[in-house]
Amino acid sequence: MSTLEEVSHYINGEKVKGENDKYGYVYSPSNGQKIATVPYASDEEVDGAIQLAKKAAAKWAKTSVGKRVEVLFKFRQLLVENTEELARVLGKENGKTIPDAKGEVSRGIESVDLAIGAPQILKGEHSVNVGGDINAYSMKQPLGVVTCISPFNFPVMVPLAMSVMAVAVGNAMILKPSEKVPHSALLISELWEKAGLPAGIWNVVNGDKDTVNAIITHKDIQAISFVGSTKIAEMIHETGTKHHKRVNAFGGGKNHMVIMPDADLDKAVDSFLGAAYGSASQRCMAISVAMPVGKETAAVFTDKLKEKVKNLRAGSYEDETADFGAVISAEAKQGILDAIDDAVNEGANIVVDGRNPDVENKEGFYLGATLLDNITPDMNMYKEEVFGPARPIIEVGSIDEAINLINDHQYGNGVAVFTNSGRDARRFTQEIEVGMVGVNVPIPIPVGYHNFGGWKDSRFGEGQMFGPDTARFFTKTKTVSERWFELDDSDETNFNFPTS
Numbered sequence: 001m002s003t004l005e006e007v008s009h010y011i012n013g014e015k016v017k018g019e020n021d022k023y024g025y026v027y028s029p030s031n032g033q034k035i036a037t038v039p040y041a042s043d044e045e046v047d048g049a050i051q052l053a054k055k056a057a058a059k060w061a062k063t064s065v066g067k068r069v070e071v072l073f074k075f076r077q078l079l080v081e082n083t084e085e086l087a088r089v090l091g092k093e094n095g096k097t098i099p100d101a102k103g104e105v106s107r108g109i110e111s112v113d114l115a116i117g118a119p120q121i122l123k124g125e126h127s128v129n130v131g132g133d134i135n136a137y138s139m140k141q142p143l144g145v146v147t148c149i150s151p152f153n154f155p156v157m158v159p160l161a162m163s164v165m166a167v168a169v170g171n172a173m174i175l176k177p178s179e180k181v182p183h184s185a186l187l188i189s190e191l192w193e194k195a196g197l198p199a200g201i202w203n204v205v206n207g208d209k210d211t212v213n214a215i216i217t218h219k220d221i222q223a224i225s226f227v228g229s230t231k232i233a234e235m236i237h238e239t240g241t242k243h244h245k246r247v248n249a250f251g252g253g254k255n256h257m258v259i260m261p262d263a264d265l266d267k268a269v270d271s272f273l274g275a276a277y278g279s280a281s282q283r284c285m286a287i288s289v290a291m292p293v294g295k296e297t298a299a300v301f302t303d304k305l306k307e308k309v310k311n312l313r314a315g316s317y318e319d320e321t322a323d324f325g326a327v328i329s330a331e332a333k334q335g336i337l338d339a340i341d342d343a344v345n346e347g348a349n350i351v352v353d354g355r356n357p358d359v360e361n362k363e364g365f366y367l368g369a370t371l372l373d374n375i376t377p378d379m380n381m382y383k384e385e386v387f388g389p390a391r392p393i394i395e396v397g398s399i400d401e402a403i404n405l406i407n408d409h410q411y412g413n414g415v416a417v418f419t420n421s422g423r424d425a426r427r428f429t430q431e432i433e434v435g436m437v438g439v440n441v442p443i444p445i446p447v448g449y450h451n452f453g454g455w456k457d458s459r460f461g462e463g464q465m466f467g468p469d470t471a472r473f474f475t476k477t478k479t480v481s482e483r484w485f486e487l488d489d490s491d492e493t494n495f496n497f498p499t500s
């Protein structure tokens with residue numbers, strides 16, 4: 001091992017040094033420097049963490065929901081008080097700017113707000129005298145030990161969105177954060193500990209794909225919530241369900257913004273800028289494609305957009321005036337450059353070229369905002385998720401063409417339509433085959449108390465993130481039929497199927 005800082009795991013209430021000899025490096029995208037090594041947990045380390053979590057889960061499940069929620073109230077307060085530090089830690093390892101990172105923390109806190117309502121959410125159903133003095137009621141019970149496997153692009157928000165409800169409803173969590181951003185999850189662990197969460201309920205096990213495999217195939221893992229790229233999401237769903245786990249796996253997206261001829265084009269342009277290039281376009285719900293309807297709309301929209309895209313500036317996470325930060329890695333940067341080259345080779349035109357941005361730190365993984373037009377549906381630039389600041393404009397002739405193209409697309413995470421026509425907006429929201437839809441709202445990420453989830457190849461399995469669905473995903477329902485005999489009841493045997 002090198003002399004770099006060694007990131008630890010967080011298991012059973014303690015920071016634990018990795019014992020495996022496999023590890024990776026954590027970089028700061030803003031300057032391209034290695035900042036730490038991250039241990040990749042072995043099968044034995046994974047098993048050890050799960051066994052401790054299992055013991056803790058049995059006790060936590062029996063703790064009253066009111067007591068569990070008391071911890072959440074404190075945890076929420078600590079997240080608020082530590083927003084600045086969380087933003088710095090995540091900005092350093094992810095590259096996003098501090099103001100953007102603070103926004104992420106704030107959206108993460110929404111999941112705590114929802115989970116604080118666990119007592120209400122866990123209330124079951126009760127029917128009196130369903131027949132023969134029998135009462136029927138249902139209860140929601142925790143699953144036991146569950147896991148969340150998270151991506152690099154939201155090191156705080158996604159782990160919170162995936163897991164706080166799981167803890168609130170009585171489970172123990174094994175979080176496997178992206179190996180590219182392990183510090184954020186460890187800081188969250190410290191806050192859980194300060195909030196009084198019992199040891200073993202929240203665990204962070206660092207690692208790579210082998211660690212993930214050890215977790216998702218472990219006999220004591222009851223449910224898997226995954227967020228990441230589509231290929232991996234599909235594989236996790238397949239492997240997890242083969243091992244009889246409950247799985248929801250959220251994948252990538254290609255989120256269209258349709259601009260109708262009657263839209264307010266200045267507002268559409270401004271909305272596109274932030275939604276398409278914010279966070280260096282590394283958001284699963286980022287607008288990935290502009291789809292103006294009609295030649296004139298396309299011409300005016302492109303002209304107005306071009307002027308503003310030219311002025312966007314990439315900078316260090318600490319540069320509060322930068323529009324967005326660096327991309328996550330040198331490999332990611334190269335992949336985005338390759339995608340731009342491929343598009344050009346296929347006939348695309350570069351409207352604004354951000355391939356050689358003027359940045360202070362040349363070692364950082366920076367790309368400027370790139371805008372392309374002359375795009376056709378058969379190009380990879382249109383078909384595939386490009387997780388970085390290269391954005392195509394594809395012109396269509398009508399709303400029908402827009403709806404058909406979007407519905408035929410592999411992905412169905414988010415979509416937005418900009419229009420002043422209620423009729424067109426209504427038709428669009430009804431007919432579009434996408435899980436989250438914005439009307440004059442460019443990034444329609446639902447607030448924490450609504451459900452989040454894409455359609456088609458943007459999600460595998462059932463159950464959504466955020467929202468009441470999270471509580472359903474992390475609990476199992478038990479239904480009880482109950483009768484209390486009167487002292488003078490006569491004994492009777494009934495061989496027929498019971499009816500009411």
Ligand code: NAD
Pocket residue numbers: 149150151152153154158176177178179207208209210212213227228229230232233250251252253283284385387413454458
């Ligand atoms: P990724 O798929 O590379 O990694 C996600 C997680 O899976 C990480 O913890 C990683 O260690 C693990 N992993 C990677 N390869 C694996 C393998 N072969 N086997 C098992 N586990 C593996 O994703 P990423 O690059 O970290 O994140 C970006 C992707 O996540 C984008 O595609 C983005 O759209 C998607 N995303 C989706 C949502 C959503 O809600 N739909 C939200 C955020 C990000």
